[in-house]
Amino acid sequence: MRRLTFLVFPLMLAACSAGALRVQPAAEWSQGSEEFQVEAPAFQEISRAIGKEARAECQRQAGVRNCDFTILVDLNPRAPANAFQTLDDEGQPVIIFTRAMIKSAQNADELAFVMGHEAAHHVLGHIARQAESAQESAAIFNDLGKLNGETGKELERSQKLGAEVGVQMNVKAFELEADQLGTIITHNAGYDPLIGAKYFDRLPDPGDQFLGTHPPNAERVDIVQKTAKQLGLTQ
Numbered sequence: 001m002r003r004l005t006f007l008v009f010p011l012m013l014a015a016c017s018a019g020a021l022r023v024q025p026a027a028e029w030s031q032g033s034e035e036f037q038v039e040a041p042a043f044q045e046i047s048r049a050i051g052k053e054a055r056a057e058c059q060r061q062a063g064v065r066n067c068d069f070t071i072l073v074d075l076n077p078r079a080p081a082n083a084f085q086t087l088d089d090e091g092q093p094v095i096i097f098t099r100a101m102i103k104s105a106q107n108a109d110e111l112a113f114v115m116g117h118e119a120a121h122h123v124l125g126h127i128a129r130q131a132e133s134a135q136e137s138a139a140i141f142n143d144l145g146k147l148n149g150e151t152g153k154e155l156e157r158s159q160k161l162g163a164e165v166g167v168q169m170n171v172k173a174f175e176l177e178a179d180q181l182g183t184i185i186t187h188n189a190g191y192d193p194l195i196g197a198k199y200f201d202r203l204p205d206p207g208d209q210f211l212g213t214h215p216p217n218a219e220r221v222d223i224v225q226k227t228a229k230q231l232g233l234t235q
C-alpha cells in the first residue's frame with residue numbers, strides 16, 4: 001500500500017484529515033454482513049470502469065502525466081458519507097470513499113457519478129490550482145498586513161486568512177467544472193450521469209450564499225443536464 005500524503009484541498013479533506021486512515025483497495029473491498037444497495041462486486045466493477053475511463057481522459061489532457069488512479073475504501077464505520085480526491089506521495093491520484101458514502105448511494109449510477117466527479121477534480125488539476133491560488137492570496141494578505149503594521153502572530157493570521165480566501169474563491173467554479181467532466185467520464189464508463197446526478201436531490205442544498213463552500217444543487221444538476229444533452233443523452 002502506498003503511503004498517502006494529503007495535500008491542499010482543505011475543504012474536501014476537512015472531515016477526513018483527523019487520525020490515521022484505515023483503507024482498502026476498492027478491488028478488494030467486501031461489505032461484510034451489512035446491507036448495501038450497491039453491493040461489493042458492483043462497487044468493484046464501478047471502480048474498474050471509472051478508473052479506466054478517468055485514466056483515458058487524464059491522458060488526453062495535455063500536461064497531465066500522473067494518471068494512475070487508485071480507488072480506496074475508508075474502512076472506518078463511523079466516518080461520515082464522503083468521497084474525496086487526493087494524491088499519494090508519487091503524485092498519483094487517489095480517490096477515497098467512506099463506507100457510509102457507498103451505503104448512501106441508491107444505485108450504481110450514483111456511485112459512478114460521484115467517482116467520476118472526484119476523478120475529474122484530478123484531471124482538471126484542481127489540487128495544484130487551489131495551492132497556487134492559496135499562495136497568491138496569502139501573499140496579497142501578507143502585503144496588506146505589513147502595510148497595516150502587522151507583525152508576528154498577527155501577520156501570520158492574515159496570511160492564513162488570505163490562503164483561505166484564495167481557496168474559497170475557486171470552490172464553486174471547480175465543483176461545476178468537476179460535475180461537467182465527471183458527467184463525461186461517467187457516461188464513457190457505461191453509467192448514466194442523469195440517474196447518477198439524482199444523488200444531488202438528497203444532498204442538503206448549500207444555497208446561493210456568498211463564499212459558500214459548494215454551488216447550489218440546482219446549478220450542479222443544470223450543468224450535468226447540459227453536458228448530458230451534448231453527449232446525446234435524453235432524460
Ligand SMILES: [Zn+2]
Nearest residue numbers: 117121175178
Ligand atoms: Zn467536488
